[in-house]
Structures are given as C-alpha cells and as structure tokens.
Amino acid sequence: MNDIKAKALLRKYAEGSSTAEEKLLFEQWYASLNNTDHLRLTETELELAEQEMLKKLPVVVPEKTKRLRPYTITAAAAAIGFAIAAGLWWYKPDHKINNSNIEVQARNNILPGDNKAILTLADGSKISLTEAMKGELAQQAGVSITKTRDGQLVYQVKGRGSKVVYNTIQTPRGGQHQVILPDGSKVWLNAASWLRFPSSLALATERKVELRGEAYFEIAHKRKHSLFVVVTANQEIEVLGTHFNVNSYADESIARTTLLEGAVRLSTPAGQSYVLKPGQQAVSGKDQPLSIRNVDVSVVVDWKEGLFVFNKESLESIMRKLSRWYDVDVVFENEQLKQQLFGGKVSRFSTVAEVLDVLELTDLAHFKIEGRRIMVVK
Structure with missing residues (x-):
C-alpha cells in the first residue's frame, strides 16, 4: 500500500467514516509494518492509529500471531503491530462462517467457501x-x-x-x-x-x-x-x-x-x-x-481450523489453495513469480481481495481480479 492510500485510510479511520472493509484493510496493513515502514507516517499519525486500534482490542488478548512476510526480506516487526494483529478479526479463534457479516464487508467481492x-x-x-x-x-x-x-x-x-x-x-x-x-x-x-x-x-x-x-x-x-x-x-x-x-x-x-x-x-x-x-x-x-x-x-491442518498458514511456501502453491477455496482461476504473468516464498497466517474466511491485499504488502507480487480470474503480476 502506498503512502497516499495509507494516509487516506487513516484519516477515514480516525473520523469513523471508513467502511468495514477499509477498517480491516488498514488494520492489516498497520499490523504488518516493520521499523522502516513506520517512517511513512508521522509520529502524530502513528500515535493516532495506535490509540484508535488499541480501543478495539479485546480485554483478553489471544496468543500473538505472525504477519505475512517475504523470505527474501528480513525486518523486525513493530511491537505495536504484533499487539494489534493479535486482536484483529481475521485471527480470532472463532472460525465459524458468518456469511451475512462477510457480505457486508466484501460487498461485491469474491467470498470464501x-x-x-x-x-x-x-x-x-x-x-x-x-x-x-x-x-x-x-x-x-x-x-x-x-x-x-x-x-x-x-x-x-x-x-x-x-x-x-x-x-x-x-x-x-x-x-x-x-x-x-x-x-x-x-x-x-x-x-x-x-x-x-x-x-x-x-x-x-x-x-x-x-x-x-x-x-x-x-x-x-x-x-x-x-x-x-x-x-x-x-x-x-x-x-x-x-x-x-x-x-x-x-x-x-x-x-x-x-x-x-x-x-x-x-x-x-x-x-x-x-x-x-x-x-x-x-x-x-x-x-x-x-x-x-x-x-x-x-x-498441515490449518484448513480444518479455518486458517491459511504459509511456512516458506511458494506463491504457486498458495494460489492453488486460493483457487480451490474461492473457486477462481489463476494466471501468472511469468514463471518466476511462482517461486516467490511467503510465510504467515490469514483467516480462511476472509474475502479473496483481503487475502490478496495482505500478500501484496510484501511487494513481491501484485494481483488483478477479473471476474473469477486472478492475474498474478510483478
């Protein structure tokens, strides 16, 4: 996500005017920030984002989870990023499908299985x-x-x-x-x-x-x-x-x-x-x-528990899983993209756009959705 989009989402988030999908996207992006990425926002903006999201954390915070990350890059995750990630909807332990809530968040997006x-x-x-x-x-x-x-x-x-x-x-x-x-x-x-x-x-x-x-x-x-x-x-x-x-x-x-x-x-x-x-x-x-x-x-049994868990997994393998679960076809722009490795954890009941947004945070690949086809591009 670029600086302009991030700041626009932060402004709407603070004003309370963002949609449910925009809230989720901003929280996912903020949770994935590493130390270098924090420089994109001013100190005031970071403090505002932190205060707003900490208000939404549950009283009992579940076990911390890892963000999606490329294995070609090493960076320490921000402490507040991990704390916020622990309280996000897409990591909560109740993985039952709630189609009505998903439809509100996803609007016309491709829904999970x-x-x-x-x-x-x-x-x-x-x-x-x-x-x-x-x-x-x-x-x-x-x-x-x-x-x-x-x-x-x-x-x-x-x-x-x-x-x-x-x-x-x-x-x-x-x-x-x-x-x-x-x-x-x-x-x-x-x-x-x-x-x-x-x-x-x-x-x-x-x-x-x-x-x-x-x-x-x-x-x-x-x-x-x-x-x-x-x-x-x-x-x-x-x-x-x-x-x-x-x-x-x-x-x-x-x-x-x-x-x-x-x-x-x-x-x-x-x-x-x-x-x-x-x-x-x-x-x-x-x-x-x-x-x-x-x-x-x-x-191995992440799918049964309502999660996608990637452990140094190739993008080709990840996209095969998404293809089966979201009933979409996947096309790669070039063969090299298939070998990119990712790691992390994402709810299996997120919409496909939400999963792709998180993958794009690595900047190793980008995605275009055309109907029920996903184009993987550099």
Whole structure:
C-alpha cells in the first residue's frame, strides 16, 4: 500500500467514516509494518492509529500471531503491530462462517467457501447437502443417512443390509464438509475432494475408503474390525485408531500423509512401506520415491481450523489453495513469480481481495481480479 492510500485510510479511520472493509484493510496493513515502514507516517499519525486500534482490542488478548512476510526480506516487526494483529478479526479463534457479516464487508467481492457437497448414493441418485434440510435424507442397505443441525452428514447402521453398496461424497471448489462414517470415524473433506466408502463400513472385516483431494481423519477404533484403509492415487494407508491428514490432489505433483496421533502404515505402488510416528509426514509421487520428514502438524491442518498458514511456501502453491477455496482461476504473468516464498497466517474466511491485499504488502507480487480470474503480476 502506498503512502497516499495509507494516509487516506487513516484519516477515514480516525473520523469513523471508513467502511468495514477499509477498517480491516488498514488494520492489516498497520499490523504488518516493520521499523522502516513506520517512517511513512508521522509520529502524530502513528500515535493516532495506535490509540484508535488499541480501543478495539479485546480485554483478553489471544496468543500473538505472525504477519505475512517475504523470505527474501528480513525486518523486525513493530511491537505495536504484533499487539494489534493479535486482536484483529481475521485471527480470532472463532472460525465459524458468518456469511451475512462477510457480505457486508466484501460487498461485491469474491467470498470464501462454505459447507457444501454432493452425496451420490449407490443407485446413482444425488443429494445436495447444501440445500438438504436437517433430518433423515435416505435409507439404504440397513443404513440411515441423516444431516445434523450443524450440517454434518451422519451414517447410522440400523440393521444388516443384504449387499455392499457404495456412496460418494464430493465437495466442489469453494466447498468443504464433514461426515461421520457408519463405523463412527469422522472425516473432514477439504475443497475439490471426494471420498468413496461402503455404507456397510461398520460391519466390514476391512474398512476401506478411497480419497481424491484432501481430508482429515479421526478413525474410530474397532476391536473386531480394527483395520481401516485409505486408498489414494499414490499411497495406501493402513490405520488403527488415529488422527491423520491426507493431501492427494491431482494437480499436486506429490501426495502427503501427515500423522497427528496414533500410528499408520503407509505403502506405495512401487512396494515401499513405512510406519509413521506422530509429527511425521510421508511424501511420495508418481516419479518420486517415498520419503519421511518431520513437520509442524498445525500448518498441515490449518484448513480444518479455518486458517491459511504459509511456512516458506511458494506463491504457486498458495494460489492453488486460493483457487480451490474461492473457486477462481489463476494466471501468472511469468514463471518466476511462482517461486516467490511467503510465510504467515490469514483467516480462511476472509474475502479473496483481503487475502490478496495482505500478500501484496510484501511487494513481491501484485494481483488483478477479473471476474473469477486472478492475474498474478510483478
């Protein structure tokens, strides 16, 4: 943001005449200032901004968070910047979607994704989970399918079905959903993903599901039917009772399985096998052998917690995530821009323009929005 725009926003902010979007943009920009950037404003202006924003901080300030920053630049963040960032809306711990508030702030901007998915039953019939009311949706092969008040899809075994039938739940770009499988296991599906599973999963001797895209699993432990298997294009994951995340998108060159709790045995089509420990991530691809590394699991499951967390991540990878979540197409002006690295934390429920505004603070890249297409330029 240039000096003229920053000062204009500050003046409106102090007068109380700025819109909700302008307030958020100015607070994000101010929170990201480093020592050199503070020279853009006079001492009086800085003091005014500080006083106005400190009035808005909650009585209990949550844990401090990091601003977005380019890894090609090193600068100490201003102490007041961190304090203000801790109290901003886009870092608050309540990450539930509030579409009415977002619409007021974003006006005609591209809004974030929401809880939506399509359930395809064994007979080929499709149910929109976005439009379906709470209550029972269907019964098949001894299994009742219901939608809860908070939008979860729940499978309950009512009796023994005569045959094994398969269901598929699919999220579009700009969608996510949670499902409780017939065996009690919980699955969170990220955008542009699908999960295929038998409705008789609770009674199967081997609980096997297929995944494309990304999902977080909390597997229910069953004594009689202990083995749970997740099959992706590049990996097969054997599970006992555990929590783990699988990222296996078709447009990603590698698949990643990250263990948070318990133990999983992972194997590849090439015959490689490894037992993961908590905090480890298995990486493999069509032309890449299986490798294991230690990771920060909070970064891996950021999407489930309502955040985008970037840790020395390329702009190409970041824009793929934004493309799926906001249902937009991305075009790069040149290939070098894809390799720029960023780090930081942004609410997953900000509008796309708010996320791009924060990325632009680094001056490493700029963005033009044309309909549902984002142009990345220098």
